[in-house]
Amino acid sequence: MPTGVAIRDVREQLFEAAERILLRDGPSALTSRAVTTEAGCAKGVLHRHFADFDDFLAELVLDRAGRMAAQATALRDAAGTGTVVGNVADALTTIFRSVAVALVALITFRDELRARLRRTWPAGVPLLAEAVIMVADYLMAERDLGRVAAGADVGMLAPTLIGAGHLLFADRQASPPEPEAVRTMVSTVLSGVLPNPPVSGGA
Structure with missing residues (x-):
């Protein structure tokens, strides 16, 4: 060096x-x-x-989680534009087509890494937790604009979307899901809270 x-x-x-x-x-x-x-x-x-290899890995995970702030801002700023389903589907695709899925697998794989992360991140997996906050903030913004039902429980919808998105993208060896598959999943999760649900196949 x-x-x-x-x-x-x-x-x-x-x-x-x-x-x-x-x-x-x-x-x-x-x-x-x-x-x-x-x-x-x-x-x-x-x-x-770095103090040791697990310290390096913990810093890597936290650094990548911190980088989601820019995406969170972009998604929140998209409120009121496009469609709710399309915006959420695009956000999930951006998250899970990055290294996020591999980092979640790494956290699951290494016990010591999970222990290190708990020192500064006491609950949840950092990347997924940040993604849940990002989607929840966006859905709240859309709720304020009337594009998501006033009674929508975004605190439940956001982790459901992140969990379902992670499952869609989790097979590292397979091809990523088609955009339509992601939109269909998002549309299904949000079907009860969209005042004007998109027609099947729409974004």
């Missing part, structure tokens, strides 16, 4: 290497040596910036 490289750049280089390994080979292939090899770094670089 050249001298003078910003710590943030080193961290991101290592994070991106870990993501590539996760997406290509799955959580069982993710080791500190695999990450530094993938990143083209000396073996000791990771341990100069």
